[in-house]
Amino acid sequence: MKLRRFSLRVRIFLSMILLVLIASVLIAAVTIYQYNQEAQAYHRDRLERKEENIKRHIDFVIRGTTWEVITEKVRLILKDKDEIYKIADIHQSQIDVYDLEGGLIISSKSSIEGDATTECLSANILNALSNTAEHRFVEKTIFNHQTYQSSYTYINDHKFKPIAILKLPYLENDEFLNKELNEFLERLGYAYFFMLILAIMLAYFLSKYITKSLNTISEKIKATRLEKRNKRIEIESSSEEIATLVRSYNSMIDELEESAVKLATSEREQAWREMAKQVAHEIKNPLTPMRLSVQSFQRKFDHADPDVYQKLDEYSKTLIQQIDTMSSIASAFSNFAKMPAQQNETLNVVEIVKLALDIFSEDYIVFVADEKEIISKLDRTQLIRVVTNLVKNATQAIVDRKDPKVVVSVMSEQDMVKITVSDNGKGISEENIPRIFEPKFTTKSSGMGLGLAMVKNIVETYSGTITFTSQKGRGTIFTVIFPKE
Known part of the structure; x- marks a missing residue:
């Protein structure tokens, strides 16, 4: 058998x-x-x-x-x-x-015993002695099931003759x-x-x-039920246990749950991209003329009321501030909906990450790098955007800490570049972990919830991965890995 x-x-x-x-x-x-x-x-x-x-x-x-x-x-x-x-x-x-x-x-x-002293040495022994550099020869013989070795070497006079x-x-x-x-x-x-x-x-x-x-x-x-059926597995001969497993798969598994989850996530992201394009288009159209009109009105208005200028100035500033807020919202939607064209540049990742941290003035932000230079082909602007978004999220997570700390590290692992952003904040709750990269999901009272979704989009554009680990009340670590080439 x-x-x-x-x-x-x-x-x-x-x-x-x-x-x-x-x-x-x-x-x-x-x-x-x-x-x-x-x-x-x-x-x-x-x-x-x-x-x-x-x-x-x-x-x-x-x-x-x-x-x-x-x-x-x-x-x-x-x-x-x-x-x-x-x-x-x-x-x-x-x-x-x-x-x-x-x-x-x-x-x-x-x-x-058994060694017979010969009266004359053979020519082979004499030739080996004279022709070898060591002037030494070892002969091995077997007699009565015992092995004998005989060494031959020169005896020299005072002058090594x-x-x-x-x-x-x-x-x-x-x-x-x-x-x-x-x-x-x-x-x-x-x-x-x-x-x-x-x-x-x-x-x-x-x-x-x-x-x-x-x-x-x-x-x-056997207990799993899915609507769509996949191609059946056909095995002519196998062990009893494997055959049972294959039969169970062919009869009950039609669609992988992981594929269904990925498909649903992709559909949600696509819907949000379409919505972001429309919102950006509708909001950006009136922004520029509104701003120009308010500024022109502010410059030309002349009235006898001594307080009217101050009031108009305050009104104009408030209106411009609101317009800028609308513009930032539109930009956030636009950035998520359509990322800028990918520009591959040969960059020193350590230098760029350090540059991205310059906009933060907090003393508790620490930068660590294993090497002074880690070269990779990435887009400078998008790499800065990834780092600033992750650091901004980290600083927002530690607002209530007495001893806040954010550590940004860059290291090289074979042909990959690894960037980690860790904080000692409140962490992410278990119910929010599956939704952390979903568009428009946020746990903050302000913000559009597009930051991490945009970061994920950038990272995946460069064939990279972004993962995180979090402990409730102890902090979160986001890890981004890019290929060097």
């Missing part, structure tokens, strides 16, 4: 067991390989140390001899006072000395390392046996939990 025919619960169970088994095999293999590498390095280093120490001892003997230091006298030098036997005994190693033609000159008693060839046989005794490896593998086996038992128990309860969750999801989907 194919694996896909098994239930999801069985797949999870088998996967976890297989994972533990594969991990145990891989770790055991890596351990054996590592031990073998360490053993080879240990024998290689030990032979090199032994060779170096014996060569130093022989050099000491040569420096103290009265014989002429030449190849023909090497046997006499090393045999004098039984020096070769002393060296072999001190270093616990057999020593064979050959002349430069490969003929045996002198040898200590063989201490390694070769006078003989030194051979050091060495037995690779791995009994201690093999014993240590076996003990480690045994302990590893106990550990993984325990892990296997634990994995079986964990897989059982985890698979049971996951399949229970899937069944719960299936029941939730």
Whole structure:
């Protein structure tokens, strides 16, 4: 039976067991390989140390001899006072000395079983010694299931001229390392046996939990009713749980709730855009002639009443102020309805955000930047508009605080620019959170409620995102993320 025919619960169970088994095999293999590498390095280093120490001892003997230091006298030098036997005994190693033609000159008693001292070295060994930069050659042989290494190197006179060839046989005794490896593998086996038992128990309860969750999801989907039906999902073969989930989806889910919410939000925003265009058009038409008429009337009016000018001046100022208010309302609607054409400029976001904060005189506004320069392609005016709207909202949220604080930060995250505006104000209530970006929604007694909706429109125009987190009574953090390119 194919694996896909098994239930999801069985797949999870088998996967976890297989994972533990594969991990145990891989770790055991890596351990054996590592031990073998360490053993080879240990024998290689030990032979090199032994060779170096014996060569130093022989050099000491040569420096103290009265014989002429030449190849023909090497046997006499090393045999004098039984020096070769002393060296072999001190270093616990057999020593064979050959002349430069490969003929045996002198040898200590063989201490390694199975190692036969040859009377003449092969041409390969002689060539390797003379042609390599180290003037050293190591030969590895196997005898009676035991591995032997023999190193060959030159013995030099006082002027570093070769006078003989030194051979050091060495037995690779791995009994201690093999014993240590076996003990480690045994302990590893106990550990993984325990892990296997634990994995079986964990897989059982985890698979049971996951399949229970899937069944719960299936029941939730069955309880959902939407008017529009989506394309059906067709799967020829699957596990029992997945098949149940797909059948529930095909029979009950016709429209995603998230899509419906997005569609409704889009329709509301479109309606407000159309209304904003009409309101802006109707209000802006009479504003300019009204302002010109009032100003002209103010300049030309002349009457004997000494107070009439003051009254007319106050009236004119009041009327102009109201006209300006109407103009700002119309501009707010117009800005929301149709954003200015996008102008991509290469900007230093840190500098622009700092510039946007210059219009605020409050001491509790703090600016923080991780870097002095963060470059991105944005519209200068619209970026300033985003920052000023968010900071203005933050300052309005902390009017009742004894220790108000607004922190504006700019940072770079890989290929994105992140701007955060945080305050320690009253926060946003849970019922208002879903509506915070809706046009004309406001919790203030004044204002049109278009600020955050306009900010969201600008941010999304540049393929960015705006999110927020809020805690009632502790403050709110708005986060804007723009791509750098």
